[in-house]
Amino acid sequence: MTDKVTVKALRPFDNxxxxxxxxxxxxxxxxxxxxxxxxxxxxxxxxGFSRDEHSDVEAAISAANQRVSxxxxxxxxxxxxxxxxxxxxxxxxxxxxxxxxxxxxxxGAAADDAILEHEARVTSAKAAADExxxxxxxxxxxxxxxxxxxxxxxxxxxxxxxxAPKPSDKAK
Numbered sequence: 001m002t003d004k005v006t007v008k009a010l011r012p013f014d015n016x017x018x019x020x021x022x023x024x025x026x027x028x029x030x031x032x033x034x035x036x037x038x039x040x041x042x043x044x045x046x047x048g049f050s051r052d053e054h055s056d057v058e059a060a061i062s063a064a065n066q067r068v069s070x071x072x073x074x075x076x077x078x079x080x081x082x083x084x085x086x087x088x089x090x091x092x093x094x095x096x097x098x099x100x101x102x103x104x105x106x107x108g109a110a111a112d113d114a115i116l117e118h119e120a121r122v123t124s125a126k127a128a129a130d131e132x133x134x135x136x137x138x139x140x141x142x143x144x145x146x147x148x149x150x151x152x153x154x155x156x157x158x159x160x161x162x163x164a165p166k167p168s169d170k171a172k
Contacts, residue, residue, distance in 0.1 A: 005034040007043040 012021035026046045037043040
């Protein structure tokens with residue numbers, strides 16, 4: 001590789017070996033000479049870059065492409081990690097919803113069982129109350145039947161009234 005740059009004259013000047021001007025064909029100079037001539041506004045580079053500059057540009061482009069590739073890979077990894085975290089969060093939310101649904105179903109079943117047990121106790125209590133009422137009615141009926149079998153004490157056959165005043169009490 002050479003340390004040369006192809007340039008074109010912008011205005012007339014003496015290049016040492018020939019007079020150069022804007023009508024002259026492009027020519028090569030060293031990088032140092034190019035820097036001096038360019039600083040004085042006498043030349044500009046043509047045809048892109050010299051081979052060294054071209055090599056430097058290729059290296060810079062290659063390095064930039066590697067950085068872009070690395071950045072793309074990092075972005076892809078970040079997206080994949082984010083998607084994995086989002087998927088895991090979705091799975092956790094689904095599990096939590098399912099567990100909540102299970103707890104709600106279980107609580108509903110427990111409430112239904114409690115209601116059934118309460119209704120059974122109420123039914124049992126009603127049956128016991130009905131039996132007690134029936135037993136009481138039987139006792140009342142039996143007592144009425146016994147009372148109807150007791151003879152009437154009317155027409156002098158009544159036992160003496162204990163609450164009647166005694167003759168000695170009347171005299172007082």
